[in-house]
Amino acid sequence: MNCNVAIVWMHDYLDSELPRDDVLQLKNHLLSCTACRVRYEQLERTEALMRSKMDSPAIMDSEQSARLTQRIVSQFPAKRRRATGWTRWIRKHPAVSVAALFAIVMFSSFVTMWQQDTQLSISGADLAQLVIDGDTVTVPEGVHIQGDLTIENGKANVLGDVEGNVTVIDGQLYQASTAHISGQVKKIDQALDWFWYKVTQSISSLAY
Amino acid sequence: MKSLEARLARLALKGDQSAFAELVGLYQDKLYHMAYRMLYNRQEAEDVVQDTFLRVYKNLERYDDSLKFSTWIYRIATNLCIDRLRKRKPSYSLDAESNDHEGLDGYSMIPSDNRTPESELLLSETQHIIHQAIETLPAKYKSVMVLRYLQDMSLQEIGDVLEVPVTTVKTRVHRGREFLRKKLEHKL
Ligand SMILES: [Zn+2]
Numbered sequence A: 001m002n003c004n005v006a007i008v009w010m011h012d013y014l015d016s017e018l019p020r021d022d023v024l025q026l027k028n029h030l031l032s033c034t035a036c037r038v039r040y041e042q043l044e045r046t047e048a049l050m051r052s053k054m055d056s057p058a059i060m061d062s063e064q065s066a067r068l069t070q071r072i073v074s075q076f077p078a079k080r081r082r083a084t085g086w087t088r089w090i091r092k093h094p095a096v097s098v099a100a101l102f103a104i105v106m107f108s109s110f111v112t113m114w115q116q117d118t119q120l121s122i123s124g125a126d127l128a129q130l131v132i133d134g135d136t137v138t139v140p141e142g143v144h145i146q147g148d149l150t151i152e153n154g155k156a157n158v159l160g161d162v163e164g165n166v167t168v169i170d171g172q173l174y175q176a177s178t179a180h181i182s183g184q185v186k187k188i189d190q191a192l193d194w195f196w197y198k199v200t201q202s203i204s205s206l207a208y
Numbered sequence B: 001m002k003s004l005e006a007r008l009a010r011l012a013l014k015g016d017q018s019a020f021a022e023l024v025g026l027y028q029d030k031l032y033h034m035a036y037r038m039l040y041n042r043q044e045a046e047d048v049v050q051d052t053f054l055r056v057y058k059n060l061e062r063y064d065d066s067l068k069f070s071t072w073i074y075r076i077a078t079n080l081c082i083d084r085l086r087k088r089k090p091s092y093s094l095d096a097e098s099n100d101h102e103g104l105d106g107y108s109m110i111p112s113d114n115r116t117p118e119s120e121l122l123l124s125e126t127q128h129i130i131h132q133a134i135e136t137l138p139a140k141y142k143s144v145m146v147l148r149y150l151q152d153m154s155l156q157e158i159g160d161v162l163e164v165p166v167t168t169v170k171t172r173v174h175r176g177r178e179f180l181r182k183k184l185e186h187k188l
Helices: A003-014 A020-032 A034-054 A062-073 A078-092 A094-116 A190-207 B004-013 B017-039 B042-062 B069-087 B092-099 B117-135 B139-149 B155-162 B166-187
Strands: A121-124 A131-133 A136-139 A144-146 A149-152 A155-158 A161-163 A166-169 A172-175 A185-188
Touching (some): A003 A020, A003 B166, A020 A034, A034 B117, A034 B139, A034 B166, A062 B042, A149 A155, A155 A166, A166 A172, B004 B017, B004 B042, B004 B069, B017 B069, B017 B139, B042 B069, B069 B155, B117 B139, B139 B155, B139 B166
Parallel strands (some): A136 A155, A144 A161, A149 A166, A155 A172, A166 A185
Antiparallel strands (some): A131 A136
């Protein structure tokens, strides 16, 4: 048996892909060829070392894991969450769904209205340290922003510290693991809030 | 029969937040593990996991449940890791090594209750050698080896995740294994 073939077969064997008959042939070769035997033993040990050492369960403790979960779950876009509460509400109140349907027509025109005004605006006490790129406002890593920060029609990308509240209106908020926000984090969707307000209004006008 | 994940994904798509949280619970730690082995940096690994779920959430409508959910989510995560590896400047790994001691094995690997000075030293040395061996693997081999050894995936599953033919995966496993063997030769 050729040594080059033997080397390919060694790998196939370690991948559990070598047919039984070939395994016997390989074993015979390894018994007679020292170079291949040494190589096979090294490959086998590499395999064992990688498997055992790569998988260290202590790599993330439960505290880090919980913090990460918290960070991921808090990132969910507010829109879909809002929409669910709303659908459930319609299901519970079929009588007003006609009014709601009417409101949906209104809603879409409001959305268009809101979307026409999509200029990014930022307000806060400490804006000099922010990095603005297109519609993304970044609080760079290691930077401390004093006071509240409000971002409208844009994406907030928080990598550093904010000593105050962060409010995002009609936009997205991304918090990196390095981020620290001492105050409250609020996401407001104006179009939906407006819509909600309109729906409650039309319901009360129907009731009386 | 639908898998648990496919069912959770469908509920999440309907707006069920707790179903999505359950998906996070099922995959978060596994993904972190994989990303950490690819990037050897805690911060980046966390960011990749977070990004993965954000993409999952945004693309739930497009999830095709003829594909295993795990294949889909690992595909998103490995692509994010490979992107990061490609963006790294050549000097990065050197910088990371000197600055990111917290991420550099040894200390963080050992459960805190047996963190004695001896075990720390012993572990960190082996871990360090393995770390260096994996670190120097090119991205396309690294992803294959991490999925193979850490996630214990079959060659077929790895091919599905990386969207390459099984024969390619096989070649990469063989080459990757030879590469690691040479790196570890004197320590074996
Ligand atoms: Zn031979």
